[in-house]
Amino acid sequence: MTYFNVTSLVLGFAFLYLPIALLVIYSFNDSRLVSVWGGFSTRWYRELWQNEALLEAAWVTVRVALVSSTAATVLGTMAALALVRFGRFRGRTLFAGLVYAPLVMPEVILGLSLLLLFVAVGLDRGFWTVTLAHISFTMCFVAVVVQSRLVTFDRSLEEAAMDLGATPLRTFYSVTLPIIFPAVAAGWLLAFTLSLDDLVLASFTTGPGATTLPMRIYSQVRLGVTPEINAVSTIFIAAVTLIVIAASLAMKRQFVAERNGART
Amino acid sequence: MPDPQTRIRGRGVVVLVPYLWLVAFFLVPFLIVARISLSDDVLAQPPYAPLLDWSAGLGGLRDFISGLDFENYAFVSSDSLYLQSYLQSVWIAALSTLLLMIVGFPIAYGMTRAPRSWRPLLLMLVILPFWTSFLIRVYAWMGILSREGLLNQALIGAGILDEPLDILATNAAVILGIVYSYLPFMVLPLYAALDRLDESLLEAAADLGAPPVRSFWLVTFPLARPGLIAGALLCFIPAVGEFVIPDLLGGSDTLMIGRMLWTEFFSNRSWSIAATIAVLLLIVLVVPMAIYQNVQARSLERRG
Numbered sequence: 127m128t129y130f131n132v133t134s135l136v137l138g139f140a141f142l143y144l145p146i147a148l149l150v151i152y153s154f155n156d157s158r159l160v161s162v163w164g165g166f167s168t169r170w171y172r173e174l175w176q177n178e179a180l181l182e183a184a185w186v187t188v189r190v191a192l193v194s195s196t197a198a199t200v201l202g203t204m205a206a207l208a209l210v211r212f213g214r215f216r217g218r219t220l221f222a223g224l225v226y227a228p229l230v231m232p233e234v235i236l237g238l239s240l241l242l243l244f245v246a247v248g249l250d251r252g253f254w255t256v257t258l259a260h261i262s263f264t265m266c267f268v269a270v271v272v273q274s275r276l277v278t279f280d281r282s283l284e285e286a287a288m289d290l291g292a293t294p295l296r297t298f299y300s301v302t303l304p305i306i307f308p309a310v311a312a313g314w315l316l317a318f319t320l321s322l323d324d325l326v327l328a329s330f331t332t333g334p335g336a337t338t339l340p341m342r343i344y345s346q347v348r349l350g351v352t353p354e355i356n357a358v359s360t361i362f363i364a365a366v367t368l369i370v371i372a373a374s375l376a377m378k379r380q381f382v383a384e385r386n387g388a389r390t
Numbered sequence: 391m392p393d394p395q396t397r398i399r400g401r402g403v404v405v406l407v408p409y410l411w412l413v414a415f416f417l418v419p420f421l422i423v424a425r426i427s428l429s430d431d432v433l434a435q436p437p438y439a440p441l442l443d444w445s446a447g448l449g450g451l452r453d454f455i456s457g458l459d460f461e462n463y464a465f466v467s468s469d470s471l472y473l474q475s476y477l478q479s480v481w482i483a484a485l486s487t488l489l490l491m492i493v494g495f496p497i498a499y500g501m502t503r504a505p506r507s508w509r510p511l512l513l514m515l516v517i518l519p520f521w522t523s524f525l526i527r528v529y530a531w532m533g534i535l536s537r538e539g540l541l542n543q544a545l546i547g548a549g550i551l552d553e554p555l556d557i558l559a560t561n562a563a564v565i566l567g568i569v570y571s572y573l574p575f576m577v578l579p580l581y582a583a584l585d586r587l588d589e590s591l592l593e594a595a596a597d598l599g600a601p602p603v604r605s606f607w608l609v610t611f612p613l614a615r616p617g618l619i620a621g622a623l624l625c626f627i628p629a630v631g632e633f634v635i636p637d638l639l640g641g642s643d644t645l646m647i648g649r650m651l652w653t654e655f656f657s658n659r660s661w662s663i664a665a666t667i668a669v670l671l672l673i674v675l676v677v678p679m680a681i682y683q684n685v686q687a688r689s690l691e692r693r694g
Binding site (some may be wrong): 128129130131132134135138139143145146148149152178189193201202205208215217220221222223224225226227228229230231232233234236238239240243246254258259261262265269284287289294295306318319323325326329330340344345347348350355356362363366367372374 | 409412418518524530560627630648
């Protein structure tokens, strides 16, 4: 590695991580002034536990994320199978477009259009409308993740199972699913964190009693930087980081076990 | 072999369920948006003129068609504020995408030149910020860029500045925010493209007497181009309609179209103007989105 490569990596990662590191450090600041260091303290974390509205919003967010990411994983995996396995069925171009477009579509457009749909069909806005919006948005991400695993998949395994008389459903459960499982799990995790994090879709499609955590954070953040929000953010970042690291370690272990199993 | 009839039915379900879901939750809503952009606001709940009145039969259809007008489009195009915000959105997104390429390329290149055993860790480090909250990462910059923020303190402390700079609430802050938030989207496709670069090609170029700059332009760059295009589209398209970044880091004069849509909807409660802005934003993005679609399809075929 040349000096140039090392420098660009060091600077690049410093740029990516320094802002988050500063936010975490200042969440332990005793002073209410965000730019003055007043000594180490965990008082903002303690105050969070008294903030009923925030806790309520966090609970709504977790529930939405659990339900929506699970449904999105099922739908997204089906969409990936349809795209990779079924060749050129009628309407495939439109289908592929509908899967890829939401990945880059500005969220304000998705949010507005889903809200207008819910109003047009007379659905009461609240927990379920936010969940439906998140399923629709995140299933496309799941589809892309699972699809990238499916294209590198050795199809002769499926064909062998079919030749031995397994039904397509049985083949899927005992051959395809175990092989693509890491991608399905990664897709679920991605859908879960996208749902946890979403502000725009939730703001458009929510109703009374279904305020999510990002919406609460946003309404306070607009008024300026506060140590409480730094504390919430730190907990949020820590939780997501732990989940992602644990998941990738688990996947790595499974991968190593599989490889060793194959060798013996 | 299983009964071909059940096979076909099973395949039908696997395609139809996600297909119908996407049609119901993406295609139909866009048609409703287009419809509402052609209707008038009314002081009611919901605040726009009703959709097609089915109970009135053919008469309802006639009323529906005669009720359509381009008033909202005329209004939006006559107000220079909207035109300005379209131009500014495209300009800010384009400039940010260019900066993302300049910042992202050396990082992706450095990653592919790192020892093989480090690469999974480096890849993980690029992906991790993408998993953590977007909103929080934008918020982190508010504390750094504000007048009494950490950046100004550091610059004054180091004796570089005498007076704090106003960085927050400017377009520069918005561009910085976009570059920061979208960096993984630029680095990952670039890394994937550069990872396929065969070292021996560069050696061959060097053996034939090409200086490093020349072999970069003749070998590395053309190979990286698909990744560069994918990354640029992945950043540019959502950046044009970005709401959170201009709202938190931009000033009152940062007119970006996503923010205008949000204001029309939530503050002015004008649903039909918001829908009109959405339709016009989609029209601006149709060409880049079609290219993106094409790139995606081709990369899938190449791997498949």
